[in-house]
Amino acid sequence: MSTEADDDLDERLQRELARLPRELAPPQGLEARVVTALRERGRLAAAHPRPSVWRLGGAIAASLALLVAGFWLGRQGGHRGRSLAVPSYLLILREGADFNRERLTDARMTSETAAWARRQLGVRHFVIGEKLDMEGWVLKSTRVASMPPMDLRDAPDGFFVIFASSDQEALALARTCPFLRYGGRIEVRRIHPT
Amino acid sequence: MKTRDDRLLVAAFLADRDQAAFRALFQRHTPAMYLLVLRLLGRSGRHAEDVVQETWIRAASALGSFSWRSSLRTWLLGIAVNCSREVLRAASRDVASAGTPAADPVSPPSQGPERIDLERAIRELPDGYREVFILHDVEGLTHEEIGGQLGIDAGTSKSQLSRARRALRAYWAGGES
Numbered sequence: 001m002s003t004e005a006d007d008d009l010d011e012r013l014q015r016e017l018a019r020l021p022r023e024l025a026p027p028q029g030l031e032a033r034v035v036t037a038l039r040e041r042g043r044l045a046a047a048h049p050r051p052s053v054w055r056l057g058g059a060i061a062a063s064l065a066l067l068v069a070g071f072w073l074g075r076q077g078g079h080r081g082r083s084l085a086v087p088s089y090l091l092i093l094r095e096g097a098d099f100n101r102e103r104l105t106d107a108r109m110t111s112e113t114a115a116w117a118r119r120q121l122g123v124r125h126f127v128i129g130e131k132l133d134m135e136g137w138v139l140k141s142t143r144v145a146s147m148p149p150m151d152l153r154d155a156p157d158g159f160f161v162i163f164a165s166s167d168q169e170a171l172a173l174a175r176t177c178p179f180l181r182y183g184g185r186i187e188v189r190r191i192h193p194t
Numbered sequence: 195m196k197t198r199d200d201r202l203l204v205a206a207f208l209a210d211r212d213q214a215a216f217r218a219l220f221q222r223h224t225p226a227m228y229l230l231v232l233r234l235l236g237r238s239g240r241h242a243e244d245v246v247q248e249t250w251i252r253a254a255s256a257l258g259s260f261s262w263r264s265s266l267r268t269w270l271l272g273i274a275v276n277c278s279r280e281v282l283r284a285a286s287r288d289v290a291s292a293g294t295p296a297a298d299p300v301s302p303p304s305q306g307p308e309r310i311d312l313e314r315a316i317r318e319l320p321d322g323y324r325e326v327f328i329l330h331d332v333e334g335l336t337h338e339e340i341g342g343q344l345g346i347d348a349g350t351s352k353s354q355l356s357r358a359r360r361a362l363r364a365y366w367a368g369g370e371s
Contacts (some may be wrong), residue, residue, distance in 0.1 A: 008359045009331070012366070016312045017331055023225035024232065030243055031220055034250045035213065043254040045211040095202070107209075133210065146214065 088127060089170040090189045091160040091177070098183040112178040113158065120176050121162055129160035157184070161191070200266040208258055220250065223267055227274050233328050234278040236317045238285045245281055249274040271333065275325070275343050282321050315365040323358035330355050 038044040093113075110131055117129050136155070138145050157179075164170035167190070174186045200222075206215035224246060231242045231249075252273050260269055316324060325344060329335045330351070337348040337355075344351070 008356055010359075010363065013331075013359065013362060020312060020332060021229065022332075024229035026224050026228040026246060027243060030224070030228075030246060031217065033243070034220060034247050035217065037247055037251060038216070038254055041251065041254075043211060043251070044213050044216055046213070 087165060087170075088161060088163050088191045090187075090191055091129075091162060091170075091174050092156045092187040092189065093158045093160075093177070093179050094154060094185050094187070095157050096154065096183070096185050109179070109182065116176065116178050117160065120173065121160070125162045125164060125173060127161040127163060129158065129162075131158040132156055201262070204257055204260070204266065207254075216254070219266075223270050224250075226267065227270060230271055230328065230333065231274050231278050233313075233316055233332070234275065234325060235281060236319070236321065236324055238281055239317075241281045241285075245274065245277045248277045252277070268335075272343050275329070279325070279344075286321070311366065312362075315362050318365060319358055319361055323354050323361060326351050326354040327358035327362075331359075 035044060039046065113129075113131075117126055121129075132155070136146075162170065162173060164173060167188075170188050170190075174180075174188050177186055179186060200219070203215045203219050203222075206212045207219065227249060228242060228246055231245045232239050235242055235245065249270065253270055256273075260266070264272075316327065319327060326340055329340045329343065330337065335343070337351040340346075340351040341348045346354075
C-alpha cells in the first residue's frame, strides 16, 4: 500500500478498502481463449501431448535395444575411438535459488555455454551436451504425470558428458563453465562404465 | 519466492513459447488483472474479458524486453490499465455519438452490504477519478507511479484522488440520508 499522506482517507473508507477483494477468478474459458489467440499469432507452441505409458515403454525399449547393440558393436570393433570406459563425468547444470536471470537472456546463456563447450572442452573432452526442455514428465510406477512448473526451480537446465583423466580435471573443467558466473550450480558425477 | 517463480516461468515461456509456463503465469496473475480491469472499466465492464486477452497478447510480445525493474504483476497491471483506457476512450466516443451509454451486466462481485456499496460507488465515479482511486487506494501505487501509468503528473493524480474520495463520501452521505 502507498504510504503517502492520506488526510482525506476517512476511517470508513479505510475499513472498506481493507475488505475489498483483490482477486476474482476469471470466467471459465478465458484461459483457453487467450491461449488460442496467442497460438494463432505464433506466440505459443502447441502443448506437448502427454505420452501414453505404452509409447514411453516403446521408447525405453528402443533406447535399451540401441544401448545393447552399441555395447555389442563396441566389443566387436575394439576401442577405435574413446568409449565411456575412459573416465567420464556427467555435469548437471541447475539454476537453483541464486541464479541471476537479470544479467542474461536464455538465448545468451545457451550461446555462452555452447561456446564454452567448443572452446574449453573441444574434441578432447566433449562427448555430448544439451539444453533440457523446461517441460517434462514424472514417472512413478506406471503413473505418468506432467512435471509441475513449480518444480522446475531445481530441475536440470542442461547437461554435459565429458571425458577427463581424473576427478580433479573434471572439476577444473566444470569450474570454467560460464553457467557458474550467473549463480547456477553444476553437479559433477563420475560415470561408472557398465 | 513469487518473483523467482515468475522468472522461471517467463524464462521457460521465452525459451520455447512454452504453453505450460504461460498457463501457469496466466493462472497466477489473471485473477488480480481481471478484477482490476472490471473496476477500471466501471460501466463498460462487459469488455473485461477482451481487455484481459489483449493485455496478455501485448505482454507475450513484450516479455522478452521486460527488465524486471518492477514485479511482473505491476508490469502486467500497467498494460491492463492502458488497454482499459483504450476501451474507455472508445466507449466515451460511442456515448458521445449515440447519446446513451450501453447497459452493463458485468460488475465486480461483492460480499456484504458495505462492499456492495463501495464497489457500486467506485463504478459510479467519473473515469479519471476512478482510475486514480483504484490505482492508489486499491492497488497501492504511488502518485508518481500513477503519473507514469496514466501520463499525468503526480499533482494531478493527487487532486483527482482527493476528488474521488470526496465523491465517494458524498455518495455514501446521499445513500444514508
